[in-house]
Amino acid sequence: MNTKTRIALAAAVLALAAPAISATLSSPIAVPLSRQIPDAADVPYPGGTMKLHIDATDITRGAYRVTQTVPVAPGTKRLTLMLPQWLPGNHGPRGPMAELVDIHFFAGDQKLSWKRDPVEVYAFHIDVPAGAKDVTAKYIHTSPLQSAEGRITMTQEMLNLQWEKMSLYPAGHYVRQIKVVPSVTIPQGWTAAVALDGLKQDGNTLTWDATTYEILVDSPIFAGKYFRKWDLGQNVTLNVVADKPEQLNAKPEHIEPHRHLVTESRIAFGANHFDRYEFLLALTDRMGGIGLEHHRSSENQLEPNAFLEWDKYEWDRNLLPHEYAHSWIGKYRRPARLWTPDYRQPMQDDLLWTYEGQDQFWGTVLAARSGLQGKDMVLGMLANWAGSFSVQPGRRWRSVEDTGHDPIFAARKAKPFPSLARNEDYYTEGALIWLEFDQIIRRETGGKRSIDDFAKLFFGMNDGDYGQLTYELDEIITKLNAVAPYDWAGLIEKRINTPGQPAPVMGIELGGYRLAWRDEPNPFEKARMADAKQLTLTFSIGLNLDKDGKVLSTQWDSPAFNAGIVPGSKIVAINGNAYDGDGMKAAITAAKDGAPLELLIQRGSRYQTVALDYRGGLRWPWLERAAPGTAPTGLDRLLMPRRPMGKAK
Numbered sequence: 001m002n003t004k005t006r007i008a009l010a011a012a013v014l015a016l017a018a019p020a021i022s023a024t025l026s027s028p029i030a031v032p033l034s035r036q037i038p039d040a041a042d043v044p045y046p047g048g049t050m051k052l053h054i055d056a057t058d059i060t061r062g063a064y065r066v067t068q069t070v071p072v073a074p075g076t077k078r079l080t081l082m083l084p085q086w087l088p089g090n091h092g093p094r095g096p097m098a099e100l101v102d103i104h105f106f107a108g109d110q111k112l113s114w115k116r117d118p119v120e121v122y123a124f125h126i127d128v129p130a131g132a133k134d135v136t137a138k139y140i141h142t143s144p145l146q147s148a149e150g151r152i153t154m155t156q157e158m159l160n161l162q163w164e165k166m167s168l169y170p171a172g173h174y175v176r177q178i179k180v181v182p183s184v185t186i187p188q189g190w191t192a193a194v195a196l197d198g199l200k201q202d203g204n205t206l207t208w209d210a211t212t213y214e215i216l217v218d219s220p221i222f223a224g225k226y227f228r229k230w231d232l233g234q235n236v237t238l239n240v241v242a243d244k245p246e247q248l249n250a251k252p253e254h255i256e257p258h259r260h261l262v263t264e265s266r267i268a269f270g271a272n273h274f275d276r277y278e279f280l281l282a283l284t285d286r287m288g289g290i291g292l293e294h295h296r297s298s299e300n301q302l303e304p305n306a307f308l309e310w311d312k313y314e315w316d317r318n319l320l321p322h323e324y325a326h327s328w329i330g331k332y333r334r335p336a337r338l339w340t341p342d343y344r345q346p347m348q349d350d351l352l353w354t355y356e357g358q359d360q361f362w363g364t365v366l367a368a369r370s371g372l373q374g375k376d377m378v379l380g381m382l383a384n385w386a387g388s389f390s391v392q393p394g395r396r397w398r399s400v401e402d403t404g405h406d407p408i409f410a411a412r413k414a415k416p417f418p419s420l421a422r423n424e425d426y427y428t429e430g431a432l433i434w435l436e437f438d439q440i441i442r443r444e445t446g447g448k449r450s451i452d453d454f455a456k457l458f459f460g461m462n463d464g465d466y467g468q469l470t471y472e473l474d475e476i477i478t479k480l481n482a483v484a485p486y487d488w489a490g491l492i493e494k495r496i497n498t499p500g501q502p503a504p505v506m507g508i509e510l511g512g513y514r515l516a517w518r519d520e521p522n523p524f525e526k527a528r529m530a531d532a533k534q535l536t537l538t539f540s541i542g543l544n545l546d547k548d549g550k551v552l553s554t555q556w557d558s559p560a561f562n563a564g565i566v567p568g569s570k571i572v573a574i575n576g577n578a579y580d581g582d583g584m585k586a587a588i589t590a591a592k593d594g595a596p597l598e599l600l601i602q603r604g605s606r607y608q609t610v611a612l613d614y615r616g617g618l619r620w621p622w623l624e625r626a627a628p629g630t631a632p633t634g635l636d637r638l639l640m641p642r643r644p645m646g647k648a649k
Contacts, residue, residue, distance in 0.1 A: 033119055034118070034119060035119065036080070036117055036119070036120075036123075036125065037080055037082075037117060037120055037123050037171050037172070037344070038171060038172040039172070039345075040171075040172060040173055040174050040175075040341040040342040040344070040345065041172060041173060041174070042174045042177065042341065043173065043174075043177060044173070044177045044178075044179075045170055045173045045177055045178045045179070046073040047070065047071035047072045047073050047076070047134070047170070048071035048179070049071065049179040049180060049181060049210055050068065050069060050070050050071065050169075050178065050179065050180040050181070050213075051068070051069040051180070051181050051183075052066070052067075052068045052069075052163075052167055052180050052181070052182045052183070052216075053066070053067045053068070053182075053183045053184070053185070054066050054067075054161065054166060054167075054182075054183075054184045054185070055067075055184075055185045056154070056159055056161055056184055056185060056186055056187075056223070057185055057186065057187050057188075057204075059154055059155065059156055059159070059187055060156075061142075061145075062142065062143040062144070062145050062152070062153075062154045063140050063141070063142055063143070064140065064141040064143060064154075064161065064166050065138075065140050066137070066138065066139050066140065066141060066166050066167065067136065067137070067138050068136070068137045068138075068167060068168060069134050069135070069136045069137075070134060070135050070136075070137065070168075070170060071133060071134040072128055072132060072133065072134060072135060076128050076132075077127070077128055078125055078126065078127060078128060079125075079126045079128050079135050079170065080117075080123055080124065080125050080126075080170065080171040080172070081123070081124050081126065081135075081137065081168035081169065081170055081171070082120075082122050082123045082124070082168060082169055082170075082171050082342075082343070082344060083095050083097055083100060083122045083167075083168055084122075084164040084165075084167075084169070084217065084343030085097075085122045085343055085344060086340060086343050086344065086345065086346060086347050087164055087343065088217070088218065088343075089292045089293050089294075089326075089330075090292075090407065091338070091347060091349050091352060091356075091404075091407035091408070092347070092349075092407035092408045092411065092412075093346075093408070094411075095122055095164070095165070095343070096141075096150065096165050097121065097122055099141055099142050099143065099144075099150075099165070100139055100140075100141055100166070101139065101140050101141075101142055102138075102139055102140045103124070103137070103138075103139040104137070104138050104139065105124075105126045105135055105136065105137050105138075106135070106136045106137075106138070107128065107129050107132035107134070107135055107136070108132070110129060112126050112127055112128070112129070112135065113126075113127050114126045114127070120344070122344070123171060123344075124168070137168060141165060141166035143165075144288075147288065150288075151288030151289075151290065152286070152287050152288040153165075153287065153288065154287070155243075155284070155286040155287050156225075156286075157224055157225045157226060157241070157242070157243050157244075157284075157286065158222065158223065158224035158225065158226075158241040158242075158243075158282055158284060158286075158287055159186070159221075159222075159223050159224070159287075160220060160221070160222055160280075160282065160287060160290065160299060161184060161220060161221040161223070162220045162299075163182070163216050163217050163219070163220065164217045164343065167213075167216075169213050169342070169343075171342075171344070173342070174214075174341040174342060175212065175213040175214040175217070175341065175342050175343065176212045176213075176214040176215075176341075177212070178212060178213040178214075179210050179211070179212060179213075180210065180211060180212070180213050180216055181207070181208070181209070181210045181211075182196065182207070182208055182211070182216055183205060183206060183207040183208070184205070184206050184221065185204055185205045185206075186204050186206065186223045187204065187223075187225070188203075188204050189204075189225065190204070190223045190224055190225055190227070191223065191224065191227035191241075192206060192221050192222070192223035193221070193222050193223070193227070193229065193237075193239035193278055193280055194208075194219055194220065194221040194222075194278065194280075194297070195218075195219045195276065195277070195278045195294070195295075195296035195297040196208040196209075196211060196215075196216070196219050197209050197211070217343075218294045218295050218296070218297075218331075219294065219296065219297060220280065220292075220294065220297065220299055221280075222239060222241050222280040222281075222282060222299070223241070224241030224242070224282075225241075226241060226242045226243070226244065226245045226247070226248060227239070227240070227241050227248075228240050228242075228248040228250075230250075230255050230258070232255075232258050232259045232261075232262045232279075233259055233262055233263070234262050234263075234266060234272065234277075235274075235275065235276040235277065236262045236276070236277040236278075236279070237276070237277070237278050237279065238255070238258055238279045238281065239278055239279060239280055239281065240281045240282075240283060241281075241282050241283070241284075242282070242283040242284065242304065243283065243284050243285070243286055243304050244304070246308070247283045247304050247305060247306075247307065247308060248283070248307070249307060249308065250307040251307070251310075254307050254310055256371075257370050257371040257372045258279075258320065258370070258372070260369070260370035260371055260372075260641070260643060261320065261321055261324060261366055261367075261370035261372060262324075263370075263643045264366050264369040264370050264641065264642060264643055265324060265325065265328075265366055267642045267643060268362070268365075268366065268369075268452055268455050268456075268642065269328045269455050269456065269459040269460055270455070270456035270459060270460020270461075271459065271460045271461060271462065271463040271464075272327075272463060272464065273295070273327055273328055273331070273332035273459075273462070273463075273464070273465055273466050274295060274296045274327055274464075274466045275296070275464060275466065276296060277296055277297065277324075277327065278296065278297040279297070279298060279300065279320060279324070280297055280298060280299050280300060281300045281301070281302065281320070282300070282301045282302075283301075283302055283303070283304050283305075283306055283307070284301060284304055285303065285304055287301065288301070289301045291319050291322065291323055292323070293323050293326030293327070293330055293331060293359075294326075294327075294331065295327055295331040295332065295466050296327070296466060298320070298323035298324060298326065298327075299323075300319055300320055300323055302316060302317075302319065303316065303531070312527070312531075313527075313531070314373055314374065314377050314527065315373075315377060315380075315381075315523075315524050315527035315528050315531070316528075316531070317367060317372040317373050318363055318364060318367045318372075318373060318381070320372070321362075321363040321364070321366040321367040321370065321372060322359060322360065322363030322364075322367075323363075324363075324366070325359050325362040325363050325366060326359050328459045329355065329358050329359040329362060329459070330355045330356070330359055331466075331468070332459070332465070332466065332467075332468060332469055333458060333459055333469055333470075333471060334355065334468050334469075334470050334471075335348075335351035335352075335354060335355055335470065335471065335472070336470040336471060336472050337350075337351070338351065338352075338355060339468055339470050346408075347408075349404040349405050349407060349408060350401050350404050350405070351404070351472075351473060352403075352404035352407075352424075352426045352430075353400055353401065353404060353426040353429075353430035353433070353496055354430075354473070354476055356424075356426055356427045356430060357400075357426050357427060357428075357429070357430015357431055357433065357434060358430065358431075358434050360427045360428060360430060360431035361430070361431040361434035361435060362434075362455075364378055364381065364382070364431060365638060365639060368639035369639065369640065369641045369642060369643075370641075371641075375636075375639055376523050377523050377524050377527075378524075378639060379513070379522070379622075379623045380522035380523045380524030380525060380526075380622070380623075381524045382432070382435075382508065382623055383515065383522050383524070383525075383621040383622050383623045384522070384524060384525055384621060385428040385429070385431065385432055386432060386503060386504065386505050386508060386515050386621060386623075387515060387517075387539060387620070387621025388428075388538070388621075389425075389428075389429060389432075389503040389504055390503035390505070390515065390621075391419075391538070391539060391555065392419050392422070392503075393419055393420050393556045393557055394418075394419060394420045394421055394422035394556075395422070395499065395500065395501065395503075396499060396500050397499055397500075398422045398499055399496065399497050399498055399499045400425060400426055400429050400430065400433070400495065400496045400497075401426075401496050401497045402499075403422050403423065403424055403425040403426050403429075404424075404426045406422070406423060406424045407424060410423075412424075416566075416567060417553075417554065417556050417567075418553065419538075419553075419555045419556045420556040429504050432504040432505070432507055432508070433495050433496065433504055433507070434451070434507075435507030435508065435511065435635075435638075436491075436495070436504065436506045436507030436510065437451060437454075437480065437488075437507075438450055438451035438507065438511075438634075438638055439506075439507050439510035439511045439634050439635070439638075440484065440486060440491075440510065441453070441454070441480075441483055441484040442510075442634050442637075443510060443634075444484040444485070444486055445483075445484050447634075449483055449484055450637075450638065451638070452642070453483045454479060454480060454483045457479050457482060457483065458475075458476075458479050473492070476488075476492075477489050477492070503515070507635075508623060508635065509626065510634060511633055511634040511635030511636075511638065512625060512626055512627070512633025512634055512635055512636070513623040513624060513625055513626055513633065513635055514623070514624055514625075514626045515621055515622075515623065516621070516622045516623070516624045517539070517619045517620065517621060517622070518619075518620055518622050519589070519617055519618040519619065519620070520618070520620060521536070521620040522620060522621065522622045522623075525620055525621075533546065533547040534546055534547070534552065535547075535581045535584065535585075536620075537560075537584070537588070537618075538553075538555050538558075539619040539620060539621065540588055540614065540616060540617065540618055540619045541558060541559045541560045541588060541597075541612055541614050542554060542555035542557075542558020542559055542560040542561055543555070543558075543560045543565065545571065545581070545584070547581070548570070548579070549570050549571035549572065549579035549580075549584075550568075550569075550570045550571075551565060551566065551567050551568060551569050551570065551571070552567060553567055554566055554567055559612045559613060559614040560612065562613075563599075563610040563611070563612055563613075564608075564610060565599070565601055565610065566603070568603070569601050569602060569603040570601070570602045570603075571584070571599050571600070571601060571602075572600045572601065572602050572607070573599070573600035574587045574597075574598070574599055574600075575587055575595075575596055575597070575598050576598075576600075585618060588614070588617060588618055589617055589618055591612075591614060591615055591617075592615055592616070592617040594615075596611065597611065597612045597614060598610070598611050598612075599612065
């Protein structure tokens with residue numbers, strides 16, 4: 001059989017084997033999207049002032065029952081109401097539509113028909129009958145009762161009411177142009193704290209003066225059975241709810257650093273951008289954790305015994321400085337494309353390193369300056385950040401700027417290999433880059449200027465203004481140059497926008513320290529591990545383990561990764577002995593001298609013994625002074641208090 005015959009025969013066989021292809025395939029044409037919701041206009045809502053009442057007394061079922069009356073302008077035939085979708089401080093579309101249930105709309109006693117928008121499903125279109133003056137919405141926000149359902153916001157002892165999770169607003173208007181009178185009924189005997197004005201109380205029902213929907217959303221409530229508050233000066237109040245009454249027994253020396261925080265922040269930023277400020281703090285392990293910024297308040301959660309075991313929780317006291325600094329960084333001064341006129345327009349997150357990263361930096365600095373955290377604890381925290389980035393493989397492909405988009409598409413869920421994927425690194429790497437900015441300013445000006453001068457220039461205007469003053473990157477660069485001329489644009493392009501960069505340790509090194517490695521954890525990591533009951537071996541064999549040996553995370557390309565140990569598996573035994581944390585550390589140390597390091601791994605119903613090829617011993621990151629001496633370095637000076645010592649003004 002010649003070649004031509006073979007080819008012809010093969011083609012015939014293929015033709016018989018392949019399915020017949022029709023000459024004309026069915027080819028649909030896309031149905032055009034029906035855009036029924038108008039973009040927000042900066043004009044007052046014409047219907048008038050809404051009334052919003054929430055019954056928050058059902059602490060058994062965690063159900064918030066909502067009655068909302070929305071006035072309509074004469075002649076209105078259809079009203080479109082929306083649940084906030086793009087939530088401030090979340091940097092992504094987080095509105096909990098799935099928890100809004102049993103929804104009904106009325107005009108007087110007449111029940112109205114409604115339809116969810118098929119494209120923008122956070123919108124409800126309601127048919128309005130002729131002559132109707134308002135539409136009343138009645139629905140229930142079924143808050144999570146267990147952590148698998150989401151963050152728990154209501155317990156038998158306290159609640160955290162977030163208006164944006166359980167209220168609607170009329171589409172087509174800037175939310176600052178929509179007026180609302182809010183009221184809440186809380187459980188009998190509870191006390192509430194909120195940054196709203198004009199409180200009137202009738203029994204356990206609280207009503208406030210009319211405000212804008214924008215301010216309402218920015219003013220959450222903490223309420224609880226066990227409540228206490230402290231005046232911190234400058235119209236700032238610390239409001240605390242707790243699981244048990246004895247957990248509110250803070251000593252004066254515990255409250256004093258919070259007063260110093262208020263003083264140090266005013267000194268650093270040169271102005272206050274609020275008329276009053278309410279710290280809302282929950283001491284609980286029953287309600288879900290939170291750290292969320294607002295302009296005149298912040299939502300915070302610490303461990304139940306944060307005051308009773310003060311020294312134990314020093315590692316965690318960065319939270320309140322971080323959220324307080326947000327009143328300036330992110331709320332008053334906000335990237336222009338992260339400010340939106342309503343909660344429908346998407347946010348653009350590429351400047352989160354100037355929002356969250358700068359705030360992470362200042363929160364750390366203010367924690368040290370106020371005394372909420374000691375210098376050794378802060379140095380340990382900086383060491384952890386720098387150490388993590390020094391071994392992070394994800395840096396080779398993904399820039400810091402790109403991690404700013406993570407809140408939108410990753411939705412803050414757990415990832416199989418975060419060291420390769422990267423997470424929201426704009427927080428901590430952003431902070432280390434702002435540290436570098438400070439140290440460059442000090443170097444370029446011979447120590448005459450620092451990041452404090454930039455802060456006063458960037459934040460220290462319009463004292464008392466709690467609107468929003470937006471910016472783009474050019475203003476950051478211009479004002480850095482006004483403090484110390486330098487190629488800031490080039491540095492930002494390299495550090496922020498370019499992947500494949502070395503670990504961000506330049507600020508540490510310019511500040512007179514260096515990243516070092518020791519066989520014991522630094523103070524921050526030691527306390528964090530003890531509280532979480534975890535063993536972090538990321539920098540040695542590449543694992544993070546819980547107290548029972550379950551693998552919480554595996555570092556990509558680490559010895560454990562190369563041996564096939566993945567998250568979700570469990571270390572049952574080490575060199576033939578049952579797992580425990582001390583035994584694991586001892587085995588890693590012994591392996592330096594050639595001892596075996598064999599692990600019995602359970603993954604599902606399968607058991608496997610693996611030998612790790614690792615001889616580097618235990619490793620945790622530390623910051624050490626680069627040169628001997630006791631004179632303050634640039635980093636030391638950054639962390640020093642600015643207030644007259646011994647006084648809190």
